[in-house]
Amino acid sequence: MRAALLPAILALLAAPVAATAHGLDHTVAGDRAVVVTLTYADGAPFSFESCEVTPPAGDAPTQVGRTDRRGRVVFLADRPGDWRVRVVAQDGHGADLTVPVGADLLPSGERAAGPTRPVKLVTGVSVLFGIFGVVTLLMSRRKP
């Protein structure tokens, strides 16, 4: 009887140790991250779409997940260089971006959004009419 009691007592003593082995410690701290914000052409956020972040000269992504509700990919760079951020939607929208990170582990130079839509419209229409105008001139010279 005593021989059977000893292992039972030892098992009971070990039980709390086994339980804490399944626990998960955590810390909370503020840090400075790289934030890439993605929007559609109309300004709507590129929300909840697949994204992956690959470090400089890295073969495998170090972060895989989804953009947040505001269309952001947020990551903490642990080395300087060109980080690759790829975002993909199932319908073919997306981008494959290179984000240069400096020695301070922050983006080296903030990248502003591209030209606004009115600027794109005016520029594009002007260039198209310019190209067609040149072709018309060339044709009129060729065929008097």
Next chain:
Amino acid sequence: MHVPDGFLGPQTYLPAYGVAAAAWTFGLRRLRARLDAATLPRLAVVTATAFVLMMITVPLPGGTTVHVAGIGMLAVLFGVWNAFLSLSLVFLLQALMFGDGGVTALPVNALAMGLVGSLAAVGAHRLLRPVNRDAALFAAGWAGTVASATLMAGVLGLQPLLSRAPDGSPLFFPFGWKTTLPAVVLPHLAVGVADGVLALLAGRCLAPRPATAAPPPGPEAP
């Protein structure tokens, strides 16, 4: 529907550049031989209209956005090859100047929307024109958009089969046909309706009037 850089592997875009280069060469030769100076201003205006329309995006439920492309409009008014060249010019401009659509993806965008879309539009138009002129114009716009979207979904869904990393993960676009076909084609069934209306309006309002008989020669002015 403009595929950006990094979504298509070289197994796709290198052959596509070869096919597109042949098509561009053929189209340009045809343009030089057949296009007259009177058509060019009209082609310029409609191409610019297509460019503007592509920039007007409409948000859809689920977070994505779509836009009309004017494929059927261009194809019905100017034929397959002029539409292909015009749309290719628009895609080149968008890729180089604004980053809308990739440079590596340019031939796929041009072939899918410019060539296959135009072929589908003209095919639908010719098929239905004997039945009803307006229905034929509408069908041209719808078919051009849906055919382009279907081909684009097929090309995107092919990528995971063509290129994989040693660990099995896709190197380029990660979703297969089960995902791309509904995700790309279904919204464009609705966009096709808008493109159909656009082609109908363009076909009725912008098509050149039939040439009138030349007046009989009169006495020359002194």
